[in-house]
Amino acid sequence: MKLIESVKEFGGYLNRYTHYSVACQSEMTFSMYLPPQAAHSNVPALYWLSGLTCTDDNFRVKAGAQRYAAEHGIALIIPDTSPRGDSVPDAPEHYDLGQGAGFYVNAVQPPWDKHFRMYDYVVEELPHLVEMHLPLIPGVKSISGHSMGGHGALIAALKNPGAYRSVSAFAPICHPLNAAWGKGCFTAYLGENAALWQAYDATCLVQAGAHLPEILIDQGTADEFLVDGQLQPEAFQAACLQAEQPLSLRMQDGYDHSYHFIATFIGEHIAWHAKALR
Numbered sequence: 001m002k003l004i005e006s007v008k009e010f011g012g013y014l015n016r017y018t019h020y021s022v023a024c025q026s027e028m029t030f031s032m033y034l035p036p037q038a039a040h041s042n043v044p045a046l047y048w049l050s051g052l053t054c055t056d057d058n059f060r061v062k063a064g065a066q067r068y069a070a071e072h073g074i075a076l077i078i079p080d081t082s083p084r085g086d087s088v089p090d091a092p093e094h095y096d097l098g099q100g101a102g103f104y105v106n107a108v109q110p111p112w113d114k115h116f117r118m119y120d121y122v123v124e125e126l127p128h129l130v131e132m133h134l135p136l137i138p139g140v141k142s143i144s145g146h147s148m149g150g151h152g153a154l155i156a157a158l159k160n161p162g163a164y165r166s167v168s169a170f171a172p173i174c175h176p177l178n179a180a181w182g183k184g185c186f187t188a189y190l191g192e193n194a195a196l197w198q199a200y201d202a203t204c205l206v207q208a209g210a211h212l213p214e215i216l217i218d219q220g221t222a223d224e225f226l227v228d229g230q231l232q233p234e235a236f237q238a239a240c241l242q243a244e245q246p247l248s249l250r251m252q253d254g255y256d257h258s259y260h261f262i263a264t265f266i267g268e269h270i271a272w273h274a275k276a277l278r
């Protein structure tokens, strides 16, 4: 693991690292905010998964989360959204496939299957790596994300009960097997295997019996992708109701899909995770 950038912010450090990923068979970049408390003791971690077209940079620059992470003594761990580089397959004409669009699944279809294993990377490899090298409390972690990353956060938690203390999401893709972005990526990465699609779909996971403590979701009512049917929080809400899965779905009046929306509510999400991480 190589530290390539470090800047002091709110008494802590916003760092960027590169390392070789065994899961993705390539160099990966991630960012991490270490709060001031980490200078004296190990701290809990909140993983943030970003959306389509993002790198590790979008969240750290646009969300304003570091102030709240410093306040609560929580580290932020911000992976990239896919492997990258000349040897990694891409679909440059599509913003919603390939590099920048890993969809947090383990691909099984060529040419994606060698490198696009973001599920294993985020759920297994990255936590193992950062807990080994950085001042974190082993196993004390929560997860959140936006859009494609909200989908990633929901499935990571639903598929691994007990692994995360809490999960929240901003405008998540709740039912990808029934939405254009999800269908495109699942077809490319997973092929035609319906069981595999369901295994990476938050709504199907709840329908199949996955159960967690309360899930927090914020969704803007003026979100262009909500209107397009890409997100489908109503399908997830119905599944949660049916399965008695506690869900706080907050429809936020007038907010769109952007980081302005995330920046507005990220402080509330971090405070909510902090309670679970205590």
Ligand SMILES: N[C@@H](CCC(=O)N[C@@H](CSC=O)C(=O)NCC(=O)O)C(=O)O
Residues within 6 Å of the ligand: 050, 051, 052, 053, 054, 058, 062, 095, 146, 147, 148, 149, 258, 259
């Ligand atoms: N119109 C955009 C589409 C990409 C986009 O909106 N990406 C969102 C996430 S959408 C779901 O995962 C995002 O977070 N963008 C980065 C940002 O900093 O806002 C396009 O064509 O790029």
